[in-house]
Every structure is written in C-alpha cells, then in structure tokens.
Amino acid sequence: xxTPTATLRSATLDRILHDYAAVAARLPDAAVPxxxxxxxxxxxxxxxxxxxxxxxxxxxxxxxxEAVATFGxxxxxxxxxxxxxADAGAIELPPPLPGFERLVYLDGMRHSASAPAxxxxxxxxxxxxxxxxxxxxxxxxxCDMFASDSAVLRIRGSAAIELLFLTSAAAAxxxxxxxxxxxxxxxSELKLVERHLGAPAAPTLVCxxxxxxxxxxxxxxxxxxxxxxxxxxxxxxxxxxxAEQASYSVRQVAIGAGSARTSAQVRLAGRGAALxxxxxxxxxxxxxxxxxxxxxxxxxxTRTEEVFRxxxxxxxxxxxxxxxxxxxxxxxxxxxxxxxxxxxxxxAEIDLRPRxxxxxxxxxxxxxxxxxxxxxxxxxxxxxxxxxxxxxxALLKWAFxxxxxxxxxxxxxxxxAEHGAAGQLPDVMAIGALT
Amino acid sequence: xxxxxxxxxxAPLLQVRDLRVKVAGQEVLRGVSLSVGAGEVHAIMGPxxxxxxxxxxxxxxxxxxxxxxxxxxxxGHDLFALAPEQRARAGLFLGxxxxxxxxxxxxxxxxxxAVNAARRERGLAELDAxxxxxxVRTKIKLxxxxxSFLSRGVNEGFSGGEKKRNEILQMLVLEPKLALLDETDSGxxxxxxxxxxxxxxTLRAAERAIVLVTHYQRMLDYVVPDFVHxxxxxxxxxxxxxxxxxxxxxxxxxxxxxxxxx
Numbered sequence: 001x002x003t004p005t006a007t008l009r010s011a012t013l014d015r016i017l018h019d020y021a022a023v024a025a026r027l028p029d030a031a032v033p034x035x036x037x038x039x040x041x042x043x044x045x046x047x048x049x050x051x052x053x054x055x056x057x058x059x060x061x062x063x064x065x066e067a068v069a070t071f072g073x074x075x076x077x078x079x080x081x082x083x084x085x086a087d088a089g090a091i092e093l094p095p096p097l098p099g100f101e102r103l104v105y106l107d108g109m110r111h112s113a114s115a116p117a118x119x120x121x122x123x124x125x126x127x128x129x130x131x132x133x134x135x136x137x138x139x140x141x142x143c144d145m146f147a148s149d150s151a152v153l154r155i156r157g158s159a160a161i162e163l164l165f166l167t168s169a170a171a172a173x174x175x176x177x178x179x180x181x182x183x184x185x186x187x188s189e190l191k192l193v194e195r196h197l198g199a200p201a202a203p204t205l206v207c208x209x210x211x212x213x214x215x216x217x218x219x220x221x222x223x224x225x226x227x228x229x230x231x232x233x234x235x236x237x238x239x240x241x242x243a244e245q246a247s248y249s250v251r252q253v254a255i256g257a258g259s260a261r262t263s264a265q266v267r268l269a270g271r272g273a274a275l276x277x278x279x280x281x282x283x284x285x286x287x288x289x290x291x292x293x294x295x296x297x298x299x300x301x302t303r304t305e306e307v308f309r310x311x312x313x314x315x316x317x318x319x320x321x322x323x324x325x326x327x328x329x330x331x332x333x334x335x336x337x338x339x340x341x342x343x344x345x346x347x348a349e350i351d352l353r354p355r356x357x358x359x360x361x362x363x364x365x366x367x368x369x370x371x372x373x374x375x376x377x378x379x380x381x382x383x384x385x386x387x388x389x390x391x392x393x394a395l396l397k398w399a400f401x402x403x404x405x406x407x408x409x410x411x412x413x414x415x416x417a418e419h420g421a422a423g424q425l426p427d428v429m430a431i432g433a434l435t
Numbered sequence: 436x437x438x439x440x441x442x443x444x445x446a447p448l449l450q451v452r453d454l455r456v457k458v459a460g461q462e463v464l465r466g467v468s469l470s471v472g473a474g475e476v477h478a479i480m481g482p483x484x485x486x487x488x489x490x491x492x493x494x495x496x497x498x499x500x501x502x503x504x505x506x507x508x509x510x511g512h513d514l515f516a517l518a519p520e521q522r523a524r525a526g527l528f529l530g531x532x533x534x535x536x537x538x539x540x541x542x543x544x545x546x547x548x549a550v551n552a553a554r555r556e557r558g559l560a561e562l563d564a565x566x567x568x569x570x571v572r573t574k575i576k577l578x579x580x581x582x583s584f585l586s587r588g589v590n591e592g593f594s595g596g597e598k599k600r601n602e603i604l605q606m607l608v609l610e611p612k613l614a615l616l617d618e619t620d621s622g623x624x625x626x627x628x629x630x631x632x633x634x635x636x637t638l639r640a641a642e643r644a645i646v647l648v649t650h651y652q653r654m655l656d657y658v659v660p661d662f663v664h665x666x667x668x669x670x671x672x673x674x675x676x677x678x679x680x681x682x683x684x685x686x687x688x689x690x691x692x693x694x695x696x697x
Binding site for chain 2: 398
C-alpha cells in the first residue's frame with residue numbers, strides 16, 4: 001500500500017487508508033479491478049485529503065466527512081464475509097416512469113433483478129477508460145477504491161433509463177459508492193434519470209462516480225435529482241466527454257443531504273459538441289451545497305450553456321464554481337454562463353465563482369453572476385396587486401428557480417423536482433404555487 | 436379644487452394635501468394638492484421629470500420615497516399609514532408604466548391570488564377556480580388577449596403593448612375603486628391604444644375614479660377626462676377641463692414650466 005507523504009497526511013486520510021485496508025481483500029474485482037483500486041489509493045495518497053485552504057474545496061463541508069463512522073462500503077461492513085443485500089422495501093420508491101427501464105442500486109449494490117435489455121450488461125467489471133481524476137475531482141478516487149458494484153451501460157439506438165441509487169437504514173454510519181460507466185454509441189439517444197434517495201439515521205457517505213462518453217451525434221439528457229436525507233454526506237464526481245456533434249443536457253436538482261459536493265468535468269472534444277448544464281441547489285438549516293463544474297472546449301464550434309440558481313435559507317451555504325476554458329483548438333465556440341444566488345437567511349451564504357478562460361479568437365462568450373436578495377421591483381409589483389408580503393416572497397423565490405425547473409422536460413421528473421424544491425421552501429409549499 | 440359636475444360635492448375618494456416628496460435627497464413633489472371624487476376621471480399631464488410618476492407611485496406605496504410633509508387620504512383613511520398591499524386591497528390600483536416580468540409565476544395564479552386577497556379584505560367569499568375562470572374569460576375577450584396567456588409567466592416575453600393590455604386586464608378583474616394609470620398609453624400603437632382605452636372606459640362608473648398619468652393628450656381622445664391637471668416642477672401648475680389638454684397639445688409644456696419658474 002502506498003504511504004502518503006508526511007505533509008499530506010490528515011486524520012481523515014488516515015482513516016480512509018485504515019478502513020480500506022480492512023475491506024480491500026473482500027472488495028470484488030468484478031466491480032473495480034484490483035489494480036485500479038490500488039491506483040486510486042496511490043493517487044489519493046499522493047494528492048492528500050482536500051483542505052479548505054484549497055480554492056477548489058473552499059466551500060465544501062470537509063468536516064462532514066469526519067462524522068462518518070467508517071468509509072468501508074455498507075454491505076461489506078454489515079457482513080464479515082459476503083455482502084448482504086439490504087431491504088429496499090423500507091424506502092418508498094418513486095412511481096415508475098412510463099417508458100423507462102428502472103435499475104435500482106441499494107447501498108451501492110445492484111438490487112433489481114432486471115437489466116435493461118440491449119444496453120450492455122447492467123453490472124460488470126470493466127476498466128473505466130480515461131485519465132485519473134484531477135485534484136479537484138479527487139473524491140472520485142474514494143469511489144474507485146471502495147465501490148462494491150458498478151453499473152455499465154452502453155447505448156445503441158434510443159433508450160430511456162432510470163437509475164435509482166438508494167441508501168438504506170442499514171447503511172447508516174458507512175459508505176455507499178454508486179458507480180456508473182455510460183457510453184452512447186454514435187447517433188444514439190438516451191434519457192437518463194439519476195436519483196439519489198434514502199435517509200439513514202447516522203452520518204453516511206454516499207460517494208458516486210459517473211463516467212460518461214457521448215459518441216458522435218449522440219444525444220444524452222441527464223436528469224439528476226439528489227434528495228438524500230440530512231444525515232447523508234454526498235459527493236458525486238462526474239467526467240463526461242463529447243464527440244463530434246454530440247449533445248449533453250444536464251438538469252441537476254440538489255436539495256438533499258446535509259452536505260453535498262458535485263465535482264464535474266465535461267470535455268467538448270468533438271467539433272460542434274454542445275453542453276447544456278442547468279442546475280438548482282436549495283439549502284436550508286445548515287446544509288452545504290457545493291458544485292464545481294469545469295467545461296473544456298477542445299474543438300471548434302463547441303457550445304456551452306450553463307445556468308445555476310441557488311437559494312440559501314437559514315444558515316445554509318450554497319456555492320457554485322463554473323470554470324469554462326475555451327482552448328486554442330476551439331475557435332467558433334459559444335459559451336454562456338448565468339449564475340444567480342438568492343440569500344434568504346441572515347446566516348446564509350452564497351458563493352458564485354464564474355470563470356471564463358479563453359485561449360483563442362472568434363468566440364462568443366458571456367457570463368453573469370449575481371447574488372442578493374429578492375428584486376424589490378418585482379416585490380412591489382406583487383404587493384401593488386394586493387398580494388401579502390409572505391406570499392409575494394414565496395412566489396418570487398419560486399420564480400427564481402423557474403428557469404431551471406421549466407427546463408426539465410419530463411413532466412414526472414419535473415414534478416418530483418418541484419415538490420422536492422418546494423419542500424425546502426416551506427413558504428412556497430404553503431401558498432400552493434405548485435399545481 | 437374640483438367638484439362634481441352636478442354641483443353636489445361628495446366626499447372625495449382621494450384627497451392629497453400639500454404633498455412634498457424627496458427622492459434620493461431631491462425634492463420631486465413640492466406641494467401637490469389634488470382631490471378626486473367618485474365617478475371622476477382625472478388626467479395628470481406634464482413634461483418629463485415633472486413628478487407625475489412619482490405621485491402615482493408614492494400613492495401606491497412604492498418604497499424609496501421620502502414623504503417630507505403633506506397627507507393623502509383614501510376614502511377618509513390615511514393612505515400613508517397603509518402598506519402597499521393594504522392600499523391595493525382597499526381598492527387602489529396602480530397600472531405600471533413598465534410592468535415587470537415574473538417568469539415562473541403564471542398570470543392566472545397572480546390574478547386569482549390578487550382577486551381573492553381583495554375579496555377577503557371586503558369580507559367576500561373567495562372565488563373558486565371555476566368562478567375565477569368565468570370572471571377572467573369575459574375580461575380577456577374585452578382586452579383581445581389570447582386565453583393561453585393565463586398559463587404563461589407574468590408578462591414573460593410580452594411585447595410592450597401586451598404588457599399594457601395585461602395591466603388593464605388586471606385592473607378590470609380587480610375592479611378597483613381608484614385606478615392610477617401611469618403612462619399606460621406610452622409605447623402603444625393606435626390599435627393597441629384603442630383596446631386599452633376601451634378597457635379603461637369599461638371601468639368608468641359612478642363609484643370609481645380613474646387618474647391617468649400621461650405625457651401626451653392622444654389617450655384623452657379615447658378616455659375623455661373630467662379634469663386635467665398640469666404638473667410642472669413638482670407642483671400642479673394649472674387645472675382645467677379637457678380643453679387644457681388640447682391647449683397643451685398645441686403649445687407644449689414650456690409656457691407652463693416658465694410660469695412655475697417665474
């Protein structure tokens with residue numbers, strides 16, 4: 001086992017190494033090959049555990065990880081020898097989506113018996129292609145080390161898949177490592193719904209990895225709903241690569257977990273590739289939502305549309321870092337970024353960090369980031385119509401999220417997202433703005 | 436200042452006395468007095484920067500204005516003691532010159548919430564969805580607005596003319612006692628102006644009053660006022676009947692501004 005250098009040692013990393021040593025021999029090669037786990041361990045040891053002094057991790061609630069009793073995967077912690085599947089019945093599953101094939105993972109392990117037909121194997125060992133996770137995505141290494149299962153999907157033609165990642169009560173205090181490797185063949189199309197649910201009673205790590213490869217002229221719409229319970233420490237790491245004329249639309253709703261960090265990197269590698277990333281995060285209480293998205297324009301005529309709306313209520317902290325790099329090989333690129341934050345609580349905090357880095361001419365790029373309170377002009381308009389102040393505030397908060405929620409074009413998913421978001425905003429729920 | 440045309444002076448709906456208002460430390464209204472009775476239509480005209488919009492917004496309760504002195508009463512109640520939403524529910528309506536867009540809040544929701552807030556204030560039962568729809572359908576037709584707009588965000592993506600029509604639609608649905616229309620005619624082509632004017636005229640009634648704030652007299656060809664006031668340099672410089680508006684059309688505002696300055 002690699003040993004971290006003295007300067008990078010931390011109590012959390014020591015615990016990770018200790019917990020890994022305890023389960024390593026029993027972790028299945030079928031999920032992640034042993035060599036890859038070892039590489040991940042070595043890489044994390046070299047990079048060290050993130051520190052708040054590092055700009056990329058400044059707004060992540062790193063302390064929350066300390067509260068997790070063990071980083072070992074829940075199923076392996078519960079059984080000394082073989083993993084025992086927990087009971088999914090204790091978690092209320094959302095109604096099935098018409099036309100979607102459903103895959104259920106419980107505490108990081110495949111639960112449902114059916115595999116989506118014709119989309120490759122639902123759970124298999126495949127060396128995940130691509131380079132190592134960069135420093136700002138190093139939590140991905142944790143999942144590579146500890147994952148006890150892996151969903152591998154290859155899409156040809158057209159498909160609609162719902163992935164439910166559930167965290168059971170039995171996982172409390174341990175780690176769950178959802179893992180997805182997804183490849184879309186050329187000219188294929190996929191609607192993918194990814195939901196994270198479950199509310200264990202003690203601090204529990206849910207640490208997900210997603211590797212996405214969108215082939216030439218393929219279209220992926222990816223709906224991401226994170227609705228975990230408040231005891232969950234959530235971290236997801238996503239790496240996506242788009243080939244020529246490929247399109248990738250992400251609709252992300254982060255409302256659950258006590259602490260959540262999304263580390264995403266999208267590479268627009270083929271000419272004309274397009275990313276649309278629209279996300280909301282709503283925090284209340286002492287929740288922390290932190291997203292770091294890096295988009296690399298590597299080919300000509302590539303496009304990015306990035307929209308983020310965050311609300312921080314009470315003492316919550318919501319952060320979004322949007323870094324778009326347009327490389328020298330990407331003339332004709334078009335990048336638009338709109339980041340907006342709404343501070344609702346006296347102790348709340350919003351941190352928006354737009355960053356456009358352009359290394360070529362002939363590009364269109366615009367970005368805007370604003371943080372503040374509700375617009376007084378809008379407020380007065382509603383008051384002048386006799387709407388009471390509390391209702392007006394609730395309506396405007398709802399409207400603030402409207403851009404992104406309306407962009408969710410699957411009605412059932414949009415409703416789930418709306419109800420989830422409204423659940424974070426009791427005043428919105430109270431006025432019955434949802435229909 | 437004004438009296439009803441039949442010579443019997445009813446209690447004014449709106450009574451403004453010697454109102455002085457500052458905006459960002461600058462005195463914009465410098466002693467405005469105005470009395471508006473039920474059944475009357477008043478036009479307040481004046482050059483840009485004369486304080487017309489300020490007057491309308493102060494009466495509606497917009498924050499950011501400092502009331503230095505003077506008073507305003509609405510049906511005998513101190514207007515400035517009421518929050519903006521209370522003024523609206525009491526029956527005061529402000530039609531905005533620049534209606535805001537509120538994507539995510541649909542027109543039907545806003546209208547229904549506004550109607551029911553006013554009804555609660557008056558001790559009336561709230562309208563249910565069917566009653567509301569029946570009410571709003573008749574008004575929509577009058578304003579020549581497509582019904583699909585009800586499910587759209589408030590003023591979202593509307594043209595300037597559509598926004599103004601929407602303002603008048605809201606007014607018709609809410610049936611206020613006093614409507615303050617702030618340059619509702621600005622930016623309208625002649626067809627839209629006629630539709631808007633028709634909507635305003637529909638609201639004319641013995642128990643209601645309308646105050647039109649306007650720069651030009653063309654709106655007054657369609658909504659004929661009982662009284663015309665000219666606001667210049669923060670004061671009402673002259674009052675008269677509709678012929679005053681025609682005179683302004685011919686002579687402009689300079690002569691009045693010069694009189695005030697003198």
